[in-house]
Amino acid sequence: MSVCLFCLFGIDIITFLTDLGVFFALYLIVSLSLNLEAGFAGVPNFGKVLFVAAGAAISGSVCGRLAAIILGINTLGDFTGQSARIMPQVNAILQNNIPLSFGLLLLGVLLALGIGAALGFLSSFPAIRLREDYLGMLLLGSAQLFQIFLGGTRDLVGGSAGIQVPDVFKWAEALGVRDLAVLGVVSGFAVLVYVYLERTARSPLGRTLRAVRDNEVASRALGKDDVAIRRKVIIVASAISAMAGALLTFYAGSVGSETWTRYEWTFWIWVMVIMGGAANNAGVALGSFSFLFLFKTLDIVKLHVQLPVDMNWIEYILFASILISVLIFRPGGILPERSSVTLPRATVVAIMGAKQGDGRRPKEQTASALQATPPDTERRDQSNSTTP
Amino acid sequence: MIRGANLVAPYVIENAIVYGSLFGLMAIGLTLTYLTTKVPNFAYGSFVSIGIYTSFTLYKVDRINPYFGTPIGFLIGGLSSVAMYLGILRVLARRGSSLVALMISTFAADIGFLGILQIYTDQLYYHYSRFDAKDFYPLGTDFSMFGLPGMFYVAPISLGLITAALYLLLTKTKFGVAMRASVENPGLARVLGIDVEKVYTVAWFLAGGFAALAGAFYPIWLPASVNEGSVIIVDIFASSVLGGLSSIYGAMVGGLIIGASEILVTAVGVDLIGSWVSLYQLGIPLIIMVITLLFFPQGIVSIKWRRLPRRLLSVNWRRFLPRFARRD
Numbered sequence: 001m002s003v004c005l006f007c008l009f010g011i012d013i014i015t016f017l018t019d020l021g022v023f024f025a026l027y028l029i030v031s032l033s034l035n036l037e038a039g040f041a042g043v044p045n046f047g048k049v050l051f052v053a054a055g056a057a058i059s060g061s062v063c064g065r066l067a068a069i070i071l072g073i074n075t076l077g078d079f080t081g082q083s084a085r086i087m088p089q090v091n092a093i094l095q096n097n098i099p100l101s102f103g104l105l106l107l108g109v110l111l112a113l114g115i116g117a118a119l120g121f122l123s124s125f126p127a128i129r130l131r132e133d134y135l136g137m138l139l140l141g142s143a144q145l146f147q148i149f150l151g152g153t154r155d156l157v158g159g160s161a162g163i164q165v166p167d168v169f170k171w172a173e174a175l176g177v178r179d180l181a182v183l184g185v186v187s188g189f190a191v192l193v194y195v196y197l198e199r200t201a202r203s204p205l206g207r208t209l210r211a212v213r214d215n216e217v218a219s220r221a222l223g224k225d226d227v228a229i230r231r232k233v234i235i236v237a238s239a240i241s242a243m244a245g246a247l248l249t250f251y252a253g254s255v256g257s258e259t260w261t262r263y264e265w266t267f268w269i270w271v272m273v274i275m276g277g278a279a280n281n282a283g284v285a286l287g288s289f290s291f292l293f294l295f296k297t298l299d300i301v302k303l304h305v306q307l308p309v310d311m312n313w314i315e316y317i318l319f320a321s322i323l324i325s326v327l328i329f330r331p332g333g334i335l336p337e338r339s340s341v342t343l344p345r346a347t348v349v350a351i352m353g354a355k356q357g358d359g360r361r362p363k364e365q366t367a368s369a370l371q372a373t374p375p376d377t378e379r380r381d382q383s384n385s386t387t388p
Numbered sequence: 389m390i391r392g393a394n395l396v397a398p399y400v401i402e403n404a405i406v407y408g409s410l411f412g413l414m415a416i417g418l419t420l421t422y423l424t425t426k427v428p429n430f431a432y433g434s435f436v437s438i439g440i441y442t443s444f445t446l447y448k449v450d451r452i453n454p455y456f457g458t459p460i461g462f463l464i465g466g467l468s469s470v471a472m473y474l475g476i477l478r479v480l481a482r483r484g485s486s487l488v489a490l491m492i493s494t495f496a497a498d499i500g501f502l503g504i505l506q507i508y509t510d511q512l513y514y515h516y517s518r519f520d521a522k523d524f525y526p527l528g529t530d531f532s533m534f535g536l537p538g539m540f541y542v543a544p545i546s547l548g549l550i551t552a553a554l555y556l557l558l559t560k561t562k563f564g565v566a567m568r569a570s571v572e573n574p575g576l577a578r579v580l581g582i583d584v585e586k587v588y589t590v591a592w593f594l595a596g597g598f599a600a601l602a603g604a605f606y607p608i609w610l611p612a613s614v615n616e617g618s619v620i621i622v623d624i625f626a627s628s629v630l631g632g633l634s635s636i637y638g639a640m641v642g643g644l645i646i647g648a649s650e651i652l653v654t655a656v657g658v659d660l661i662g663s664w665v666s667l668y669q670l671g672i673p674l675i676i677m678v679i680t681l682l683f684f685p686q687g688i689v690s691i692k693w694r695r696l697p698r699r700l701l702s703v704n705w706r707r708f709l710p711r712f713a714r715r716d
Binding site: 038044046129133141262271315319321324 | 493
């Protein structure tokens with residue numbers, strides 16, 4: 001059996017890696033946005049699926065209609081019911097029209113950003129007033145309601161049956177590199193989001209966020225408007241996660257009310273953030289990658305191993321146990337949060353080196369000063385002091 | 389047909405009373421867990437699902453009347469709840485985890501319970517050929533008394549009995565007083581020699597039991613599915629929040645209001661607007677929850693009813709009017 005597994009792995013390694021890459025990029029976007037909210041700003045969002053699904057619904061619904069109108073395809077007044085007939089016609093034209101494809105993609109992303117920001121603004125009204133527990137209940141409930149709303153409103157995404165979405169990567173499919181094209185586009189967005197959020201985290205704003213999270217009263221005393229800061233964070237994070245929803249819709253080629261579940265788009269995201277390390281973007285990236293690697297590997301194992309029970313449900317239990325074990329045994333995650341450095345690292349090292357060379361300081365004070373700096377500075381510092 | 393006739397139709401009233409009573413039961417349990425551990429239990433819906441499937445299994449596989457099976461449901465639900473408390477929440481609380489970490493852990497526990505239930509229903513499906521195990525209609529085994537369905541009596545009476553029993557337990561017995569002390573001030577209770585953790589464990593057992601009891605009644609009256617717990621958790625939260633999250637009696641009233649208004653408002657909406665309103669039934673508890681949180685976050689028990697008329701009169705209602713309608 002192991003030989004068989006290896007064979008399959010050997011043949012499909014490219015597909016496996018591109019698939020993993022696309023999902024990693026998409027989930028990275030969402031988990032980084034949750035990290036901004038829950039990790040840095042301390043707003044636990046248990047309704048993440050709401051924003052992702054909203055972005056997907058708006059981009060899938062509007063872009064499809066718009067393409068049909070631009071290309072003059074008769075929708076017979078029932079777009080959602082006819083989408084299986086309309087979309088192949090749209091795709092046939094999109095195949096040779098790369099500018100229109102990218103235009104639609106960009107429009108979808110922008111729409112998703114807009115609707116995400118709007119919903120984030122709406123949900124920020126309770127979010128800035130409520131304690132974590134009340135907020136968790138409210139957002140979880142809102143996400144559930146939104147799913148029911150999508151299922152009931154057939155005109156939006158066709159209810160649970162779903163609608164097809166214009167395939168903006170059709171031109172690449174003709175060349176046989178659709179997955180690679182998707183990977184390129186999606187990882188481009190993921191890198192943008194990562195750089196933006198990492199720069200935010202390292203900026204004075206990032207430190208303000210942590211200050212508001214750790215001690216609201218003290219930060220307020222220092223003149224930080226904690227309400228405004230939290231509102232901005234929720235808006236930005238919701239917009240970003242809606243964008244991921246739009247991208248996944250274009251990749252999958254269809255969207256419906258059942259596409260988005262609490263399990264896959266709230267629970268998984270939390271596993272990634274907590275496993276990787278809250279308030280540490282690199283940790284969250286590592287967490288997302290290891291989680292999805294585990295998941296995709298299990299997907300392959302599923303094909304070859306016959307268990308008396310469905311592997312999907314085993315995964316439910318497995319992921320839940322992973323999350324709880326991380327919370328119990330390593331609450332900081334794989335890469336725990338690091339204290340932020342305000343001065344350039346070289347300056348800090350120079351100062352610390354000077355302090356250690358200065359023999360008059362009592363040892364305890366030096367030790368405590370060392371603890372306040374990030375660990376790698378400490379290591380460099382020690383090597384500096386031993387070399388002379 | 390006359391519009392609005394549906395509202396007074398007997399089955400709507402029956403439905404509202406039964407639905408409200410079931411949510412009252414569930415909300416009491418959730419409030420008990422919130423009182424003890426101060427964490428909203430996202431896994432609470434799973435205990436309801438456990439009750440639902442105890443009834444389902446007993447009736448469909450063993451042909452036992454689900455009413456006789458309710459004690460078994462109570463026991464299994466209570467034991468799962470205790471297992472979750474001792475195995476996850478107490479471990480985390482002892483390690484000094486934050487509120488958010490505790491919330492995440494209950495969320496994870498919910499997913500774990502859901503996985504177990506899915507496996508269980510798979511077994512029912514494949515090995516016992518219960519092809520409706522994942523999603524089924526009401527069991528249709530209810531008895532009838534004075535021309536009304538049995539559930540119409542059983543649900544409100546159970547709610548009343550349990551509330552009365554809890555009242556007696558909390559005020560008349562030594563254990564109940566110890567329980568109140570541990571909720572009010574755990575540190576001081578420990579100083580007085582109360583085993584706070586034992587008290588909390590009992591509270592969690594009762595909470596899980598009440599959820600499973602309501603769950604055991606649920607399929608007698610309503611259709612259910614394996615995801616039922618994850619859906620109605622929203623209504624349970626709304627009931628508890630409306631009750632103030634700190635009062636068992638508030639939770640009972642909150643559950644009754646949420647359940648009844650969900651049925652009644654939907655019935656009126658279907659009559660006046662159209663049948664599509666029933667799709668958005670779940671929106672009603674959420675709206676009530678938002679209104680509660682915005683206007684009286686301490687819940688319905690915090691409203692001072694005697695002062696309310698005077699306060700409402702003292703409000704300058706004219707400022708809500710559009711400008712041209714004002715006469716000042």
